[in-house]
Every structure is written in structure tokens, then in C-alpha cells.
Amino acid sequence: MVKKSLAFLLTIAAAFMLISSIVVAESPNDGPQTWKVAVGKGNDAAGTSIDTFFPGTTYIHEGDTVIFSNGGNYPHTVTFLGDKSLGDVFSDPSFSVAAPSSPSGGKYDGKYLSSGFLFPGAPMTYEITFPTAGAYSYLCLIHSFMKGTIVVLPKGAKIPTQAEQAAAAKLEESGLQSVSAIVPHDALYTANKDGSLTYNVDLSTAQSSMNIMRMNPEVVVVSEGDSVTWTNLNPYEPHMVTFNAPKGVQVMNDDGVNPDYMGPVGSSVFDGKGVRHSGILMQNQTFTLKFTKKGTYAYDCFMHSFMMMKGTVIVVPKSAVKLTANGKAVADAAKAQWSNGTLIVAADSFANALGGKAAWDAKAKAWEVTANGKTVKTAGITVKGVVYASAEAIVRGLGGTYSWNEVTKTFSTSVGKVEATPAPAPASSMGDMTH
Ligand SMILES: [Cu+2]
Numbered sequence: 001m002v003k004k005s006l007a008f009l010l011t012i013a014a015a016f017m018l019i020s021s022i023v024v025a026e027s028p029n030d031g032p033q034t035w036k037v038a039v040g041k042g043n044d045a046a047g048t049s050i051d052t053f054f055p056g057t058t059y060i061h062e063g064d065t066v067i068f069s070n071g072g073n074y075p076h077t078v079t080f081l082g083d084k085s086l087g088d089v090f091s092d093p094s095f096s097v098a099a100p101s102s103p104s105g106g107k108y109d110g111k112y113l114s115s116g117f118l119f120p121g122a123p124m125t126y127e128i129t130f131p132t133a134g135a136y137s138y139l140c141l142i143h144s145f146m147k148g149t150i151v152v153l154p155k156g157a158k159i160p161t162q163a164e165q166a167a168a169a170k171l172e173e174s175g176l177q178s179v180s181a182i183v184p185h186d187a188l189y190t191a192n193k194d195g196s197l198t199y200n201v202d203l204s205t206a207q208s209s210m211n212i213m214r215m216n217p218e219v220v221v222v223s224e225g226d227s228v229t230w231t232n233l234n235p236y237e238p239h240m241v242t243f244n245a246p247k248g249v250q251v252m253n254d255d256g257v258n259p260d261y262m263g264p265v266g267s268s269v270f271d272g273k274g275v276r277h278s279g280i281l282m283q284n285q286t287f288t289l290k291f292t293k294k295g296t297y298a299y300d301c302f303m304h305s306f307m308m309m310k311g312t313v314i315v316v317p318k319s320a321v322k323l324t325a326n327g328k329a330v331a332d333a334a335k336a337q338w339s340n341g342t343l344i345v346a347a348d349s350f351a352n353a354l355g356g357k358a359a360w361d362a363k364a365k366a367w368e369v370t371a372n373g374k375t376v377k378t379a380g381i382t383v384k385g386v387v388y389a390s391a392e393a394i395v396r397g398l399g400g401t402y403s404w405n406e407v408t409k410t411f412s413t414s415v416g417k418v419e420a421t422p423a424p425a426p427a428s429s430m431g432d433m434t435h
Contacts, residue, residue, distance in 0.1 A: 032063040032129075035162070037148065039118055039140070040072025041173055047204075047213040047307045049073050050176050051140070051236070053148035054169035059159040060152055062133055068115065070123040073307070076140040078126055079114040086144060097141050100126070107131050114141065143236065146209060176210050189226075189408060197408060198227040198288065201311065203239040203281060203301065211237055213304040215311035219329040221322040222315055223409070227290040232281040239309070241278040241287050243270065243299045251277070251302040261302075272297060291315045296331075322410040323391070325353035336391065336411060337383075343404070343411050344381050344388035354398070354415045360387070367394075372416030374398045 038054040049072055068078045089095055100116035104126045115126035130152045140146040153159055189197045202216040211234060220228060232239050245251050251261045265277035271293040278287035294315045301309040323333040334350040336343060347367040351358035356371025366377045367389040376397025380387040391411060395402045400415030
């Protein structure tokens with residue numbers, strides 16, 4: 001059912017423009033009114049999909065009409081079970097999730113009524129008029145945790161206005177968006193018997209009805225000989241990991257997953273050459289690759305290309321210093337290296353990674369780094385003709401924190417960001433500054 005929706009997903013951008021331009025028209029209180037319910041929300045650029053009806057509860061009068069419109073990036077249904085149970089519905093041999101039980105625009109009689117698939121993109125709508133007072137709950141047959149209620153009151157009863165109910169919907173949405181923003185974290189790892197490490201990357205998360213189609217972390221830096229294990233943490237969405245998809249081959253298209261790519265392709269060791277592919281990963285399923293050669297390797301989840309779900313594995317020589325800033329790997333590690341017990345970095349690229357900038361003060365022979373609303377001056381440290389700065393001095397001066405992990409050779413820094421509680425700590429020597 002998901003695969004059929006892909007053609008529609010391509011036009012999702014158009015759908016967003018449409019939705020954001022909808023203006024709720026106020027009707028006089030004495031005549032029948034038309035109300036709008038958003039069926040799901042989504043933001044391809046942010047990689048998010050929220051499987052919720054907005055607002056969750058809609059208050060209307062007898063004779064009013066509700067227009068359900070897909071506001072997200074996945075197909076959904078609007079289904080009033082009425083006199084049936086989910087079991088009844090799915091055990092009926094003539095039942096189809098995709099097809100409406102009766103055409104849009106009908107009157108609700110308290111019995112079973114389903115919109116069939118409402119696809120995003122156009123977006124598809126379904127209209128129902130409610131002649132009789134009552135509280136009617138409904139759900140999505142694809143995501144049965146996705147529920148809403150239409151409360152129909154007698155004419156003249158006091159109900160929240162269109163504007164108030166639209167505001168409630170907005171509030172519900174912003175509540176979900178804010179609790180669910182993905183927090184990048186340093187890649188967690190486990191140590192293997194041979195001394196190599198296996199880093200863990202999350203394939204998207206789901207928190208209540210919010211799905212975030214992202215790799216976390218998006219960039220992971222490992223040493224030659226280390227492995228990466230991807231785990232699908234999302235209960236609703238399958239994912240894939242693909243390196244070096246062959247030119248001209250579509251791993252996923254409008255017809256679904258290419259049959260050659262349903263399962264894994266290639267060995268579990270990767271030197272940067274040849275296809276490596278996980279196959280379809282359902283919740284808690286994993287895929288592990290061992291990286292043997294230094295380089296920068298981009299990969300994709302082709303099931304969520306339209307949401308820009310992709311990541312990068314950077315493989316560095318053994319014992320090379322890695323650097324993170326606010327939970328994100330600094331791609332070139334800002335040339336981080338140890339010099340006489342001080343971790344030195346290229347001040348400008350480190351400042352960039354912290355969301356700030358650096359300027360060289362030739363007179364004072366010092367770097368001036370500004371980030372997090374603060375400025376710190378720190379002496380230049382010249383090694384082989386290049387002027388570095390002490391990472392520790394910069395982070396301290398900006399009011400941040402740092403730690404050195406001797407096992408992963410990672411210098412983790414955090415400046416001006418409240419980080420969410422990290423996932424369970426790996427066996428490591430965080431905070432050990434000896435070198
Ligand atoms: Cu995916």
C-alpha cells in the first residue's frame with residue numbers, strides 16, 4: 001500500500017503549498033458549516049511524518065460537514081467503525097482498505113464508513129455530513145493507533161469557533177514537533193574481541209505518532225577495521241542501507257522495491273568498492289558492515305529518498321583523532337591532532353562546526369573565536385607551518401564542555417546546546433584527558 005503512494009509523494013511539495021494556503025471560512029452560526037480535519041502531517045525536508053488527525057477532536061453542529069484532507073506524506077484512511085470491530089472489517093473477504101465504502105459527500109448514519117486510501121500529494125479529500133448528534137470516533141486502517149473524534153451537538157449548542165479549533169490543531173501539531181525533534185548523538189559503540197569497534201547508527205525513530213526518517217548520527221567517523229551496525233528503530237517504517245547502488249538500477253521505484261534488492265546484496269566487508277545493501281529492514285532488524293579502507297562513503301535509504309534519508313561513513317586511519325561538535329561528527333575533524341598533550345584544531349573549521357567563526361589576530365598572534373554569543377581569544381599553536389588552536393581552550397572560553405574518549409579516539413565537544421539525555425553510555429573512558 002505504501003508503494004502505490006509513491007507517485008503521489010513526488011508531488012508532495014505542491015500539497016504543502018496548497019495546505020498552507022487554506023483559509024478557514026467563517027460561516028454564519030445559523031447555517032450549516034464546513035470544518036476541516038488534516039489527516040496526518042509531514043515535512044519531507046525535515047524528514048518527519050506525523051500520523052495524527054488534526055485536530056484530534058472536532059466539535060460541530062448537526063447538519064455540518066467535515067472535509068478530511070491528507071496533510072501528510074503517507075496514505076491514510078478515515079474510517080468510522082460504527083457497528084463493526086477491526087476484526088470484522090479485516091476478516092470480511094470483500095473488504096478493501098483502498099476502496100471507499102461509499103463515495104465522498106455522503107451522510108453519516110452511525111454505521112461503518114471508510115474513505116479508502118487518502119493519498120498525499122493532490123491531496124485527496126473525503127467529505128462527510130453529520131445529520132445526527134453524537135460522538136463518533138474514527139481511525140486510520142493503516143495506522144490503527146491514529147484516532148480522532150467528531151462530536152456532533154444539536155443546533156444552537158455552544159462549540160469552539162472555527163478559529164479556535166484550527167488553533168487547537170496547530171497547538172497539537174507544534175507540541176508533537178517540539179518534543180520529537182531529533183537530537184544528534186555521538187555514535188555509540190561496542191568493543192569487539194579483536195580490538196576493533198562496532199558503531200551503532202539508528203535508522204529513524206518514532207515517538208508516539210511522530211516518525212523521523214533520519215540516520216542518527218548522519219555522519220559517523222570510524223577507524224579502518226571498525227564496523228557499523230544499523231538498527232531500524234521505527235515500528236511503522238521499513239528502511240534500507242545502500243552503498244554504491246549501480247548506475248541505472250533503481251533500488252526502489254513507483255512499483256516498489258526492486259526484487260533484486262529485497263534482501264542483502266554484497267558481503268559484510270566493504271573497502272569502498274561494489275554494492276553493499278541491507279535489504280528491507282523491519283523494526284529492530286540490523287545490518288552490519290566492516291570498513292577496511294579509509295575514505296568517505298555516502299549511503300542512502302532508497303525507501304525514503306523523497307525525505308532525504310541518507311548518511312555518510314567516514315573511515316580514517318587507525319588512531320587518527322575524531323572530533324564531534326554538539327553531537328555531530330566534524331567531517332575533516334578540523335585537522336584535530338595531539339601536540340605536546342594539547343588537542344589542537346584548525347580554528348576556523350572548528351568554529352564553523354560549532355556554529356560560529358574564527359579570525360586570526362596577527363598582532364596578538366591569537367585566534368579570536370566567536371560562537372554561542374561569546375568570544376574567546378586563544379594563542380596560535382604552530383605545527384609544521386600551520387597555525388592551530390587548542391580545542392580545549394576554545395570550548396572552555398565559549399562556556400562549553402568536552403571529553404576525550406581514548407577507546408574511540410574521539411574528542412567530543414558541546415557548546416551552547418542543551419543536549420538531550422544521551423542513550424545508555426558505552427563502555428568507554430569518557431572524560432579521561434590523559435594522552
Ligand atoms: Cu528509510
